[in-house]
Amino acid sequence: MEKNGPVRSRGLAKIQMPGHHSSEVCHDDSTPPVRAQTIEELHSLQKKKSAPTTPIRGTLGAFASISEEDRYQQQLQSISASLASLTRETGPKLLRGDPAARSGESPRVSTNVGNQSYTPSLSLSLAVSDSSLKFTHVLYNLSPAELYEQAIKYEKGSFITWTGALATLSGAKTGRAPRDKRVVKEKTSEDELWWGKGSPNIEMDEQTFLVNRERAVDYLNSLDKVYVNDQFLNWDPEYRLKVRIVSARAYHSLFMHNMCIRPTPEELENFGTPDFTIYNAGQFPCNRYTHYMTSSTSIDLNLGRREMVILGTQYAGEMKKGLFSVMHYLMPQRRVLSLHSGCNVGKDGDVALFFGLSGTGKTTLSTDHNRYLIGDDEHCWSENGVSNIEGGCYAKCIDLSEEKEPDIWNAIKFGTVLENVVFDEHTREVDYSDKSVTENTRAAYPIEYIPNAKIPCVGPHPKNVILLACDAFGVLPPVSKLSLAQTMYHFISGYTALVAGTEEGVKEPQATFSACFGAAFIMLHPTKYAAMLAEKMQDHGATGWLVNTGWSGGSYGSGNRIKLAYTRKIIDAIHSGTLLEATYTKTEVFGLEIPTDIEGVPSEILNPINTWSDQDAYKDTLLKLGGLFKKNFEVFLNYKIGEDNKLTEEILAAGPVFGIEICD
Ligand SMILES: Nc1ncnc2c1ncn2[C@@H]1O[C@H](COP(=O)(O)OP(=O)(O)OP(=O)(O)O)[C@@H](O)[C@H]1O
Ligand SMILES: O=C([O-])CC(=O)C(=O)O
Ligand SMILES: [Ca+2]
Ligand SMILES: [Mn+2]
Structure with missing residues (x-):
């Protein structure tokens, strides 16, 4: 710089006049001028038409022969039918694009469509409402960049973080509301569903569903614009589901863009009618005068109509987990098992499933630098093997560190939705330790943001089935090998114990039992x-394991959470097959087989009895937890599991056994 720059002592360089040294001067017209007469024209040059608004030439799909305009009309009519009120017989008039976009392509309007899917029992007059006089703009399958612009322009609390993620707020609700989730008791599904004590399916009637549906649809139609996502669930094409999500926020549209499977432009052209539709009117409450409503939040699932309505919560996880419930109904009908589990596969094709309740480590442990990620939360196990239901991951961010979870850390970049995190107002650096908004901070990113994701997200039959429990009592061993009956016993129990609340001071661990490690999402009896x-x-010779990712050396308050590095070593030994070959001893009460040695893990922590300084406290706590398991399992004692009575008896015998002296 100093050497070649202007000599300072001579002051500023003289401005050279054109013409004096014409060959050396760089004129600003040395490149041809833009071909635009006005600024609008210039802006129109900036963007070129692209899929999904442009038909794909040369494909021979079902719609290949129809004109672009016809296909466009079909799409808008399909969306208008989705948004049709059930009482006014016509859907809204739709326009595609942002109402704020002043110029550009001329707006394309849908023709009004009748509501083909519903025959009103009363003969309703063709009533006209104000919303049928206006247009609703549809923002259809926008790209992440477009959704960023929408969020930043229109949604308070949307910011770009230092790494390019979209930070957003989910409003008053920062977690799911299971007590507000209702399922319609209707003739196509009611006999199969699990109702009553312990079931997550809180019933509602069809009429009330229609009231809430109408409330959501009217709210959405009253807006200037709605976001529509047409996407897929399940990477196995044989068991794929087409889903449509209608929402009012760019945040919701980007979240689902990341979490569901993104169709190719060709697939989108041939999308047709969705198999399932979500109406997310989360900003708008339900009406407490409506029958069944016990709060201003209601998440309503109607399996007969294949629709879900969301009122009174903007927490995006409701959509993800609502669709998971739908899969828990539809898949078993087709003899496919739906699972609340993470899943990864090794270089040799060995697949592992990771079951566990929220916060036990499904996402953390299935995201493994040495293995290919199939998915972090929702899977199917069919005769074809395993397949991820989703197209993205939803990772907890609290206390996230680059060192401990590098792959998740690096996935938080442009395109990722970062919910409820706190960041520096100037640098936009995120403080992952900050719980000011909530402890349940989350990142939703497309699965291909994990460098070793296995795309398509499918794999062969599992070799290992790992049950994760975060035992805040600190009495379950860091790892145990399970018999098939024990695996079933612990799968049905679905135990974890996190520490409730974030207040200061020591809290009693709270045991949670959630059947199939996901009672909030299952629809049939566990x-x-x-x-x-x-x-x-x-059939496939899989081995079951119980891994405690919780406390060691005492309960919460006196012990510590098992180091993630140790848990990873344990998981490595399961994957490699070395743990299967280890020497085992059996524990008291739970009768768990525990290894004596694992490479990279201090042997003394493998049997929890060694890590407690107060042996009496250990025994008391162990018996207490055993008692809680036993009590929880009582409701399952009268059920036969599968065709085989022998298995049922074995499972019942695989729980904790009391009355035996615990010897040191
Ligand atoms: N030994 C350990 N093993 C696993 N996770 C640990 C361990 N110690 C601490 N953690 C932390 O516990 C959390 C596990 O959360 P994770 O996101 O994996 O839960 P999840 O099972 O995927 O839950 P959800 O179904 O709600 O997404 C992470 O924040 C992780 O850093
Ligand atoms: O659904 C959510 O909000 C988070 C999640 O994965 C779970 O609770 O299992
Ligand atoms: Ca997870
Ligand atoms: Mn989950």
Whole structure:
């Protein structure tokens, strides 16, 4: 710089006049001028038409022969039919594009369509409402960049973080609301569903569903614009589901763009009618005068209509987990097992499933630098092997560190939705330790943001089935090998114990039992899923493991959470097959087989009894937890699991056994 720059002592360089040294001067017209007369024209040059608004030439899909305009009309009519009120017989008039975009292509309008899917029992007059006089703009399958612009322009609390992620707020709700999730008791599904004590399916009637649906649809139609996502669930094409999500926020559209499977332009052209539709009117509450409503939030699932309505919560996880519930109903009908599990596969094709309740490590442990990620949360196990239901991951971010979870850390970049995190107002650097908004901070990113994701997200039959429990009592061993009956016992129990609340001071661990490690999402009786899992594990020779990712050396308050590095070593030994070959001893009460040695893990922590300084406290706590397991399992005692009575008896015998002296 100093050497070649102007000599300072001579002051500023003289401005050279054109013409004096014409050959050396760089004129600003040395490149041809832009071919635009106006600024609007210039802007129109900036963007070129692209899929999905441009038909794909040369494909021989079902719609290949129809004109672009016809296909366009079909798409808009399909969306208009989705948004049709059930009482006014016509859907809204739709326009595609942002209402704020002043110039550009001329708006394309849908023709009004009748509501073909519903025959009103009363003969309703063709009533006209104000919303039928206006246009609703549809923002259809926007790209992440477009959704960023929408969010930043229109949604308060949307910011770009230092690494390019979209930080957003989910509003008053920062987690799911299971007590507000209702399922319609209707003739096509009611006999199969699990109702009553312990079931997550809180019933509602069809009429009330229609009231809430109408409330959501009217709200959405009253807006200037709605976002529509047409996407897929399940990477196995044989068991794929087409889903449509209608929402009012760019945040929701980007979240689902990341979490569902993104269709190719060709697939989108041939999308047709969705198999399932979500109406997300989360900003708008339900009406407490409506029958069944006990709060201003209601998440309503109607399996007969294949629709879900969301009122009164903007937490995006409701959509993801709502669709998961749908899969928990549809898949078993087709003899496919749906699973609340993570899944990865080694270089030799050995697949592992990771079951566990929220916060036990499915995402953390299935995201493994040495293995290919199939998915972090929702899978199917069919006769074809395993397949991920989703197209993205939803990772907890609290206390996230680059060192411990590099792959998740690096996935938080442009395109990723970062929910409820706190960041520096100037640098936009995220403080992952900050719980000011919530402890449940989350990142939703497309699965291909994990460098070793296995695309398509499918794999062969599992070799290992790992049950994760975060035992805040600190009495379960860091790892145990399970018999098939024990695997079923622990799968049906679905135990974890996290520490409730974030207040200061020591808290009692709270035992949670959630059947199939996901009682909030299952739709049939837990024994139906358990029987399918037992059959599949038996047929394919899979080994079950119980891994405690929780406390060691004492309960919460006196002990510590097991180091993630140790848990990873344990998981490595399961994957490599070396743990199967280890020497085992059996524990008291739970009768768990525990290894004496694992490479990279201090042997003394493998049996929890060694890590407690107060042996009496250990025994008391162990018996207490055993008692909680026993009590929880009582409701399952009267059920037969699968066709095989022998298996049922074995499972019942695989729980904790009391009355035996614990010897040191
Ligand atoms: N030994 C350990 N093993 C696993 N995770 C640990 C361990 N110690 C601490 N953790 C932390 O526990 C959390 C596990 O959360 P994770 O996102 O994996 O839960 P999840 O099972 O995927 O839950 P959800 O179904 O809600 O997504 C992470 O924040 C991780 O850093
Ligand atoms: O659904 C959510 O909000 C988070 C999640 O994965 C779970 O709770 O299992
Ligand atoms: Ca997860
Ligand atoms: Mn989950």
